[in-house]
Amino acid sequence: MTPPFPLLVFNPSHDEALAAGYPYYYPSTVARRLAQRWAALPALWHDGPAWVWLPDGTEQPDAAPWCSHVQFVRTRQLTPRFWQTQVQRIDCWGWDLLLRQQLLKAGAPVSLLPDDAALSHISCLSSRESTARLLPRLQADARLASLPMVGESVLVHTIPEFEAHLQQWGGAVVKSLWSCSGRGVFRVGARPTVSDSGRVARLLREQGSVELEPVQRGVLDFGLEFVCQPPHGVCYVGASLFETGRSGAWGGNVVAPQHVIVDRITRAMPGYGAWLSPVVAALTDALNSLLDTAYSGHLGVDLLVCSTPQGPALLPCVEMNLRRTMGHVALKLAERAGDMDRLPPELRELWCPCPG
Numbered sequence: 001m002t003p004p005f006p007l008l009v010f011n012p013s014h015d016e017a018l019a020a021g022y023p024y025y026y027p028s029t030v031a032r033r034l035a036q037r038w039a040a041l042p043a044l045w046h047d048g049p050a051w052v053w054l055p056d057g058t059e060q061p062d063a064a065p066w067c068s069h070v071q072f073v074r075t076r077q078l079t080p081r082f083w084q085t086q087v088q089r090i091d092c093w094g095w096d097l098l099l100r101q102q103l104l105k106a107g108a109p110v111s112l113l114p115d116d117a118a119l120s121h122i123s124c125l126s127s128r129e130s131t132a133r134l135l136p137r138l139q140a141d142a143r144l145a146s147l148p149m150v151g152e153s154v155l156v157h158t159i160p161e162f163e164a165h166l167q168q169w170g171g172a173v174v175k176s177l178w179s180c181s182g183r184g185v186f187r188v189g190a191r192p193t194v195s196d197s198g199r200v201a202r203l204l205r206e207q208g209s210v211e212l213e214p215v216q217r218g219v220l221d222f223g224l225e226f227v228c229q230p231p232h233g234v235c236y237v238g239a240s241l242f243e244t245g246r247s248g249a250w251g252g253n254v255v256a257p258q259h260v261i262v263d264r265i266t267r268a269m270p271g272y273g274a275w276l277s278p279v280v281a282a283l284t285d286a287l288n289s290l291l292d293t294a295y296s297g298h299l300g301v302d303l304l305v306c307s308t309p310q311g312p313a314l315l316p317c318v319e320m321n322l323r324r325t326m327g328h329v330a331l332k333l334a335e336r337a338g339d340m341d342r343l344p345p346e347l348r349e350l351w352c353p354c355p356g
Contacts (some may be wrong), residue, residue: 004088007051008042012302014094023101037346043067045329052166066339078106081279096321115159121294126322127177138316148313155209165212175211176203179241220268220305224329230293240327252352253330269312
């Protein structure tokens with residue numbers, strides 16, 4: 001095959017760039033380090049020929065079967081002729097003002113980039129306000145009436161509101177409107193410390209509100225992965241399992257056949273049969289209503305099986321990620337299981353064994 005091919009970009013600064021809302025935002029040290037370390041990740045999520053844009057200073061992966069279908073390019077190679085004749089479209093981790101500015105600086109034509117209205121929609125829908133809208137809708141869905149569910153999501157705009165919910169719930173999980181992988185998420189007890197109140201006050205100044213949720217005892221973290229393609233709507237592509245640390249930070253995705261993933265998720269709530277299918281159906285409908293035609297691309301919703309005194313219960317929407325997720329990549333990698341042992345160490349560290 002000959003070009004043009006898609007240009008693939010891994011931009012792990014996406015969520016913090018949404019929070020900044022500024023095209024000249026400078027990514028955090030963590031995001032810059034991840035962009036360098038996992039720059040070749042797009043080779044795992046894409047099938048077929050493509051270009052993968054490597055940040056300056058990143059070592060080019062050795063030629064190997066797992067990445068033989070892509071070609072790596074540096075910024076200096078992104079000449080006007082390259083853009084005009086070699087690039088079909090741009091496929092990134094997630095669209096934001098920062099990435100568009102970086103691509104413009106690298107010479108990308110405007111025709112390949114989302115406009116201001118599209119980026120504004122992505123930013124608004126990526127806010128945790130979407131969780132506050134999705135969660136009650138799912139809990140009220142008649143198809144899930146027999147399924148035990150927990151969870152509450154409220155947006156607070158003032159310190160008195162924040163303190164009132166802490167007293168009502170005996171503490172809470174506080175989430176900034178834009179954050180990822182557990183960053184911007186922290187627990188606060190019924191009596192917040194000066195540091196806690198100061199942190200919340202800063203988020204209220206910067207983002208206008210914060211999301212609060214009652215503390216839950218999690219048993220199993222999992223995700224449902226989708227693709228939205230207007231005018232066809234939201235399409236379910238599979239389930240994913242992942243691990244989290246004590247702080248809630250993402251700790252790696254499981255790579256396993258889909259039937260193994262689904263069986264493990266279903267067994268977390270014994271006695272309810274094939275309960276995952278109606279959850280997928282309810283969530284697909286809710287996402288179609290929420291997104292309408294305002295978004296095109298990959299997305300994922302994180303869910304949690306919780307332990308309660310009455311037994312296991314489902315928190316049907318922990319958060320929605322309006323971008324590609326590690327769950328999407330794990331689904332692709334599971335189809336190419338033979339590549340797992342051939343991955344370089346920096347990519348092997350992303351995956352973990354399936355829990356029993």
